[in-house]
Amino acid sequence: MSGSIRGWIFALLSLTGTGSVLAQAAPPPGTPPVAELGAGMYRIAAEVADTFQARQRGLMQRRSMPLNHGMVFVFPEDAIHCMWMKNTYLPLSVAFIDADGGLINIADMQPQTEDSHCAAAPARFALEMNLGWFAARGIGPGARLRGFDRLPPAR
Numbered sequence: 001m002s003g004s005i006r007g008w009i010f011a012l013l014s015l016t017g018t019g020s021v022l023a024q025a026a027p028p029p030g031t032p033p034v035a036e037l038g039a040g041m042y043r044i045a046a047e048v049a050d051t052f053q054a055r056q057r058g059l060m061q062r063r064s065m066p067l068n069h070g071m072v073f074v075f076p077e078d079a080i081h082c083m084w085m086k087n088t089y090l091p092l093s094v095a096f097i098d099a100d101g102g103l104i105n106i107a108d109m110q111p112q113t114e115d116s117h118c119a120a121a122p123a124r125f126a127l128e129m130n131l132g133w134f135a136a137r138g139i140g141p142g143a144r145l146r147g148f149d150r151l152p153p154a155r
Helices: 002-015 019-023 052-057
Strands: 034-039 040-048 069-079 093-097 103-111 125-128
Touching: 034 093, 040 052, 040 125
Parallel strands: 040 069
Antiparallel strands: 034 040, 069 125, 093 103, 093 125
């Protein structure tokens, strides 16, 4: 690639901010696979926690999470699942979702606490996003989310 073309691409990436977005979007090494989910007009890149170990670890020890990224917990059965924030440094909102992608309820969770935040009805999934993500987009109970039918089963 010639120097002028490289310079033009660099300038374009700098102006659009794409270069920094691409660097930010990659999850830390050793993280679970990522699935594309949807809520309203928003796309979500969600790390998939479909094993017991991945669900136990969750987002522990993370210091930041890019915008529109989260973690989806895939449970083996519909139940009143609960989440907590032990060893988790990010403030998060968790949405409990039924097997058909219906949003049951959302709970806001503060870092480094052991309070239980539970589904209001039997849920198959939990989706953790940065604190306030759902509220800022007007997404609440009763909303239908996309992509959950393509997630792997819990292992």
